[in-house]
Amino acid sequence: MDVLTGAQIRELDRLAAKEGLATEVLMENAGQAAADVILHRLAVSRVAVVAGKGGNGGDALVAARRLHEAGIKVRAFTLSSFKDLSPVSQEKAELLAAVAPGILKALPEELTKLKEALLWADCAVDGLVGIGVDRPLKGRYAQAVQAINQAPVKRVAIDLPSGLPSDSGNLLGSAVRADLTVCMAAYKPAHLLYPARSLCGQIEVVGVGYPRRLTETVTPLARVVDKDWVRDKLPPRPPAGHKGTFGRVLVIAGSIGMSGAAILCCQGALRTGAGLVTLAAPKALNPILETTLTEAITLPLPDEEGHLSESALETVSPALERADVLAVGPGLSRHKAVGQVVVELLKRVKVPVVLDADGLYPLKSQLKLLKEVAGRAVLTPHPGELSRLIDRPA
Numbered sequence: 001m002d003v004l005t006g007a008q009i010r011e012l013d014r015l016a017a018k019e020g021l022a023t024e025v026l027m028e029n030a031g032q033a034a035a036d037v038i039l040h041r042l043a044v045s046r047v048a049v050v051a052g053k054g055g056n057g058g059d060a061l062v063a064a065r066r067l068h069e070a071g072i073k074v075r076a077f078t079l080s081s082f083k084d085l086s087p088v089s090q091e092k093a094e095l096l097a098a099v100a101p102g103i104l105k106a107l108p109e110e111l112t113k114l115k116e117a118l119l120w121a122d123c124a125v126d127g128l129v130g131i132g133v134d135r136p137l138k139g140r141y142a143q144a145v146q147a148i149n150q151a152p153v154k155r156v157a158i159d160l161p162s163g164l165p166s167d168s169g170n171l172l173g174s175a176v177r178a179d180l181t182v183c184m185a186a187y188k189p190a191h192l193l194y195p196a197r198s199l200c201g202q203i204e205v206v207g208v209g210y211p212r213r214l215t216e217t218v219t220p221l222a223r224v225v226d227k228d229w230v231r232d233k234l235p236p237r238p239p240a241g242h243k244g245t246f247g248r249v250l251v252i253a254g255s256i257g258m259s260g261a262a263i264l265c266c267q268g269a270l271r272t273g274a275g276l277v278t279l280a281a282p283k284a285l286n287p288i289l290e291t292t293l294t295e296a297i298t299l300p301l302p303d304e305e306g307h308l309s310e311s312a313l314e315t316v317s318p319a320l321e322r323a324d325v326l327a328v329g330p331g332l333s334r335h336k337a338v339g340q341v342v343v344e345l346l347k348r349v350k351v352p353v354v355l356d357a358d359g360l361y362p363l364k365s366q367l368k369l370l371k372e373v374a375g376r377a378v379l380t381p382h383p384g385e386l387s388r389l390i391d392r393p394a
Contacts, residue, residue: 001205001229002220004186006131006166012185015214023088026208027055031062031092033206034158034182038063038123039070041180041204042154048121049076050114050144051089052128052162058089059158059184060127061104065096068103075117076104079128079140111143118151126155126176128162131188136173137163145174157181160190161199169193177201184208185215187224237273246275250323251296251330252316252345252359254281255338256306258331259288261357265330266296278323280316282306307333313341320345325352329359338362346373356380364388 004012017023038044049064051057057078064076078085082093096104107114118124126148128141137145145163148155155178160166163175166188179201183191185208190196238245249269254262262281269277277296279289282303289298299319301312320326326349332338339362346353346369353373355363360381363370367389370377387394 001224001226002186002215002218003189003192003222003224004218005221006188008218008221009131009166009185009188012210012214012218015217016210019211019214021209021211023055024091026210027058027088027092028062029207029209030059030158030184031064032066033184033208034059034063034125034156035066035070037180037182037204037206038067038125038156039072041202042123042156044072044123044154046073046121047075047123047125048114048117048151048153049074049125050128050148051076051078051093052141053078053080053085053089054130054132055086055089056130056158056160056162057127058086058092059130060125061089061092061096063125063127063158064103065092065099068096068100074100074103075121077114077117078104078106079144081106107140109140111140111147114144115147115151118147118153121151121153123154123156124148124151125158126162126178127158128176130159130162131166133160133163133165133172137175142174145176149174149177154179155201157200159184160188164190164196164199166190169196171195171199175199180204182206185210186220189221192224234273241275243275246273247324248276248278248322249274249325249327250278250280250316250319251327252280252308252341253327253330253332254279254285254289255308255331255333256282256284258333259285259292261331263289263292265327265356266293269327270295274325278319280312280319282308282312304335304337307335308338308341310337310340313344316345317348320349323351325354327354327356329354329356332358334358334361343369349373352376352378354378354380357385360385360389 051060068074157178161176161178181200181203183205266279279296280299283300284306286300302309383394
């Protein structure tokens with residue numbers, strides 16, 4: 001799943017309009033998708049919808065109409081007068097008013113009517129502001145956010161909880177605490193980065209109708225690995241397969257006091273479907289590993305005081321020749337001898353390799369080595385480990 005910035009979404013809107021895909025069509029699609037998610041995910045009967053004057057508000061007004069048409073009782077509000085809505089949102093407000101007379105009201109300066117509706121409702125739809133937030137919400141917008149957060153309802157955000165900036169995990173000020181966020185077209189950074197992520201609740205990404213030829217012209221900021229992506233990439237498992245069919249994983253991990261990291265790594269490899277997993281670890285750990293790991297093969301390696309010695313390299317080399325995948329690092333320790341083993345392993349290995357934790361530590365002085373394994377190495381640093389590698393603060 002792609003991660004796009006607010007600017008990239010606006011560019012998709014521009015390209016769509018240039019190709020004749022009207023903004024009102026995209027808005028209709030977005031609002032319909034939001035209503036569908038609410039109907040399928042939440043058991044609600046009374047919904048209060050609050051809309052700002054921009055596109056996010058227009059999406060919310062479409063959702064209000066679609067929920068009404070589905071038999072849900074709806075009370076909808078705009079935070080500004082109808083004449084101050086964007087032209088397309090104004091059209092959606094007029095359509096809602098025509099389909100369901102009396103449902104939509106423009107809120108006066110005080111928010112009493114909204115607060116009353118929030119007490120009446122069992123769900124609130126937040127369509128105040130979307131991806132354009134770049135400063136703390138103030139005045140009536142901040143008051144509306146506070147009212148939504150204080151109400152005893154399920155809170156559903158359209159695209160982003162109002163008050164969050166789309167392109168970071170920062171909190172600028174008050175923001176809606178959503179139970180469910182209906183994310184339009186693609187993730188934004190705020191959906192994934194904390195602390196903003198903690199305000200999004202459950203997230204469901206929905207399409208809004210951008211043609212694929214347009215989305216393919218935009219290079220995403222990042223991509224998120226999800227279950228569907230993984231399922232598509234995994235080859236079918238033949239019914240007549242056996243442990244030799246599904247690949248050999250060699251794990252080089254562990255040291256005294258850190259046997260758990262090695263054990264968890266092996267269990268993860270087995271859980272994801274590896275046929276044969278071999279754990280090469282300091283021989284001092286072998287009694288623990290043999291007792292805990294009933295499926296993995298253990299390969300005791302020469303050690304010094306519970307961490308790998310330089311001679312471990314020769315002992316593990318035959319297993320390396322048989323491996324389809326190598327995982328190095330969890331709990332290895334940062335002793336100099338361990339670092340030398342890791343560096344020599346990377347010079348020899350010809351198969352895909354996952355470098356984690358202490359396996360990354362010696363690479364600070366061996367960055368050229370990463371170029372040699374580029375394209376077949378996956379690095380999994382935490383922020384502190386990455387900071388050390390790239391000389392930037394975490």
